[in-house]
Amino acid sequence: MSRRHTQLGFDFFDAAPAAAESSSAPAAPTPMIVSPSFTQSVTLAVTQLVTQVFSPVLTPAFVPTPPKPVEHDSRPSRGRTAVRARTAVLFSRLDDLGLRGVDALVLMRTRTVMVSLIGRTLRIHEGYADAPESVLRAIVAFAIARNKTARTTAREAILAFDVERGPSVRRHEPARPGDVAMIAQLMDAHRELNAKWFDGALSAMPLRLSGRMATRLGHYDPGSRHTPPEIVMSRTHITRHGWREAMHTLLHEMVHQWQHETGQPLDHGAGFREKARDVGITPAARRDVTPLEKRRKATG
Incomplete structure (x- = not known):
């Protein structure tokens, strides 16, 4: 005797055909055909029941979250x-x-x-x-x-190819007594020398005193996109060698400023030497810093 099973509206039959069933055998029960609408209702009810029972114990770890958008960093990796x-x-x-x-x-x-x-x-x-x-x-x-x-x-x-150099950190040392007056004099001197030797074409330039310069008398910093240009003068040089030598050094740095503002390389090449001679200073990167009075005595 073959049996006929029904599950969720889909019929499964034994291998023996229905025609081979004995006429004397009791009639097989009529299969229950479940309609698709009934199946959907049962599925929905089961889903709601599971949600009501288990939702209180679900932790956020089991709740799927949408993926975060990927942020593309334009900076090169530093690994x-x-x-x-x-x-x-x-x-x-x-x-x-x-x-x-x-x-x-x-x-x-x-x-x-x-x-x-x-x-x-x-x-x-x-x-x-x-x-x-x-x-x-x-x-x-x-x-x-x-x-x-x-x-x-x-x-x-x-x-000529611009690269990002990053911000620079300038270490400004504390001001000393007399610095304000000395810087004011240097600013006046820069303005006068600019008018005399550069026809006033140079920009007004911040000047700063430094006590950390061990070998240099002055320095022109062209700055960057983060910091403005400036001229730094050795405080020791001014106090030890006198104002006239300090003016010589200031003019030297102003020639570098002229190079920078006219688009020339900052060096001590032929262009620097020619301009240095025009403004009346020694066209050399290094020079004798012995005060003039001592040099006169030494030469007799």
Whole structure:
């Protein structure tokens, strides 16, 4: 005798056909056909019951949350592996452009030195890792240059590509007695020298005194996108060597200011020496700082 089972409206039969059933056997029960609407109602009721029973014990960990949108950071990764990968890619690009005589490449993050070649190690600011090919060719030319002219040309092309150097932190030492009056005199002197030797073309410049300069007499800082330019004068130099020598140093730094404001490189090259002679100062990066009175006595 075969049996016929019904589950949720779907019929399952034994292997024996219904025709082979004995006529004397009791009639099989009429299968209950469940309509689709009834099935949906049962399913909905069960779902609501499970929700009411188990919802109080569900913790937030089991509640699915929508995925957070991925934020793309435009800054290069600073991980060690990422830096090694960027270095390898840049080294390969430079090698394809003709780089020779370099055994190692180092990506660095500095504010002043953009590219330097020390021995057979080429050090490059990380901002040039994604520079266009024209800039990379200039870096190759700088590294393999055999004369000063070629290196200067390459240097100008490299510096023309702006990289993010980050904000600089200037350490301002506490003011000392007499600093306010001395700075006021330096500001007046800058204004007078600007009118006399530069036709008033230079910008008004903040001046600062420093007691930390061990070897330098003065310094011109071109600043950055985060900090303004400034001229720093050695306090010891002014008090020890006198006002006339201080004016010589101030003019020296103003020539550097002139270089910067006219788009020239900050160096002590031919352009600096020519302008220094025009304004009447010694065209040299280093000079004798012995006070004039002692020099007159020494020369008799």
